[in-house]
Amino acid sequence: MSVLEKLGLDGKVAVVTGAGRGLGRAMALALAEAGANVVCAARSREQIEATAHQIRQLGRRSLAIPTDVTNPQQCTRLIDTTVEQMGRIDILVNNAGGATPGYDKPVEQITDEEWRLGIDTNLSSVFYCCRAAIPHMVRQGGGKIINVSSGYGLRGGRNNFIYCSAKAAVINFTRSLALTYAQHNIQANCIVPGFFPHENEAVIRYLRGGQFIPVGRVGKDEELGPACVLLASALADHMNGAIIILDGGGLAGGQAPTGLAPRIPLAEG
Amino acid sequence: MDVSLKGKVALVMGVENGVGRALAVAMAEAGADVACCATRPSLEVAAQSCANEVWALGRRSLGAAVTATEAHELEALVDKVMAELGGLHILVNAHDLPLALPLEETEPHYLRRVLADNVEAVYLAIRAASRPMLAQGYGRIINVVPLEAERGLANASAYCAAKAAVLNLTRALALEWARRGITVNALGCGWIEGEGLAQSPEAKAALERYLPYKRLAKPQEVVGPAVYLASEAAGFITGHVIWVDGGALSHI
Numbered sequence: 373m374s375v376l377e378k379l380g381l382d383g384k385v386a387v388v389t390g391a392g393r394g395l396g397r398a399m400a401l402a403l404a405e406a407g408a409n410v411v412c413a414a415r416s417r418e419q420i421e422a423t424a425h426q427i428r429q430l431g432r433r434s435l436a437i438p439t440d441v442t443n444p445q446q447c448t449r450l451i452d453t454t455v456e457q458m459g460r461i462d463i464l465v466n467n468a469g470g471a472t473p474g475y476d477k478p479v480e481q482i483t484d485e486e487w488r489l490g491i492d493t494n495l496s497s498v499f500y501c502c503r504a505a506i507p508h509m510v511r512q513g514g515g516k517i518i519n520v521s522s523g524y525g526l527r528g529g530r531n532n533f534i535y536c537s538a539k540a541a542v543i544n545f546t547r548s549l550a551l552t553y554a555q556h557n558i559q560a561n562c563i564v565p566g567f568f569p570h571e572n573e574a575v576i577r578y579l580r581g582g583q584f585i586p587v588g589r590v591g592k593d594e595e596l597g598p599a600c601v602l603l604a605s606a607l608a609d610h611m612n613g614a615i616i617i618l619d620g621g622g623l624a625g626g627q628a629p630t631g632l633a634p635r636i637p638l639a640e641g
Numbered sequence: 642m643d644v645s646l647k648g649k650v651a652l653v654m655g656v657e658n659g660v661g662r663a664l665a666v667a668m669a670e671a672g673a674d675v676a677c678c679a680t681r682p683s684l685e686v687a688a689q690s691c692a693n694e695v696w697a698l699g700r701r702s703l704g705a706a707v708t709a710t711e712a713h714e715l716e717a718l719v720d721k722v723m724a725e726l727g728g729l730h731i732l733v734n735a736h737d738l739p740l741a742l743p744l745e746e747t748e749p750h751y752l753r754r755v756l757a758d759n760v761e762a763v764y765l766a767i768r769a770a771s772r773p774m775l776a777q778g779y780g781r782i783i784n785v786v787p788l789e790a791e792r793g794l795a796n797a798s799a800y801c802a803a804k805a806a807v808l809n810l811t812r813a814l815a816l817e818w819a820r821r822g823i824t825v826n827a828l829g830c831g832w833i834e835g836e837g838l839a840q841s842p843e844a845k846a847a848l849e850r851y852l853p854y855k856r857l858a859k860p861q862e863v864v865g866p867a868v869y870l871a872s873e874a875a876g877f878i879t880g881h882v883i884w885v886d887g888g889a890l891s892h893i
Binding site: 375608610 | 818
């Protein structure tokens with residue numbers, strides 16, 4: 373099989389959480405374009421029905437299953453319904469998450485409820501869906517888990533405690549998955565998106581068109597799709613516990629402001 | 642999604658290595674025309690054999706062998722690629738000169754050679770290829786690094802220093818060229834049969850017990866993600882390493 377043929381996902385079944393909009397929708401559509409049948413999950417039925425409709429127009433099967441990923445029973449139901457209706461689960465994309473109330477507060481102002489909701493939304497959700505999916509993948513003889521983390525999972529942020537903590541934990545959760553289930557042919561990897569256009573208003577103001585990003589622009593939703601397909605495909609069978617960072621070079625720097633480019637001539641003698 | 646490399650020309654340095662050769666073949670399978678270059682003049686046969694494999698896939702190719710630390714030879718190589726294959730869009734640096742000795746047995750000239758062949762040669766290849774890439778405002782540069790670029794290993798101080806240097810020059814050049822259409826990334830390879838320091842006879846058995854997959858990889862298993870990095874689809878990725886190590890770096 374050539375390298376391009378190995379990217380094909382014909383007959384595979386994927387579950388994408390947070391598939392109602394933005395990056396989740398882009399990844400769900402990319403998986404479908406590559407041949408997968410895709411189950412779309414999120415809280416809003418209307419939004420995931422729209423994604424599922426787009427997937428069906430690509431000629432793939434799709435289900436929209438309204439799911440609150442902070443609820444373990446609903447995560448189990450999502451995976452079990454997928455296996456009942458689609459026959460299997462090959463690919464799990466844990467994408468649901470995001471900023472929750474209190475995400476931008478200093479430590480001393482964060483309430484217990486805010487902390488728990490942020491951790492549940494961004495970290496526990498990954499655990500709940502993996503716990504439900506892994507027994508099926510082990511039984512099937514393999515699978516792919518793709519967890520979406522963040523640049524804030526690799527670096528800190530001022531007044532950013534809940535989200536930074538949860539997203540860093542997602543990366544290390546992924547590494548332990550990689551070590552634990554390698555023998556079952558399950559690969560677990562992370563995608564780290566940088567700044568993309570549908571951030572909240574405060575972030576968009578801060579980005580000012582992406583001029584702080586080395587490449588000078590924010591990402592496009594559709595740029596996330598190929599990375600997701602790669603990780604879901606046989607081309608990445610030897611990738612495990614790894615991170616693909618799509619951030620226009622942001623995390624390659626970080627010791628100085630973007631654009632700083634000093635010139636110092638070689639000393640003579 | 643389109644990660645096809647049709648219409649692109651790739652130059653792969655280090656095709657005498659298993660990974661370099663597998664990368665050249667993978668780029669060709671993805672549609673690129675590929676110049677296959679060995680990093681010492683005595684390795685011309687290996688380069689021609691790789692070029693023949695690319696031809697057999699229906700792509701245009703050329704084989705070359707240069708002294709990879711000689712800037713003028715690399716300039717001439719780039720000119721030859723431009724003239725014969727009609728462009729240069731992708732540079733893959735798969736140079737590798739392994740060395741594993743205790744520091745007290747690492748003669749000063751061994752260190753200089755390890756740094757020259759693993760770092761200086763990569764820098765000079767990028768320098769030569771950057772001329773057309775900067776002029777056309779488009780390029781994909783992929784530096785191949787082993788685990789020693791990220792983690793230490795006993796008896797490998799010179800090699801570890803050299804490979805870490807390649808990883809950080811990747812980040813620096815990514816920032817330097819971020820707005821000039823050139824991405825610079827690394828393909829991070831795990832332990833591969835017969836490659837790098839895995840050639841050590843005692844290493845293989847110990848690694849087969851230790852690694853999550855309980856085996857070393859074949860070169861063909863680690864090169865796929867490089868095709869993605871080489872494609873237009875990966876334009877928002879720069880300054881990063883994609884590790885294909887079967888989980889080796891996930892260990893404490």
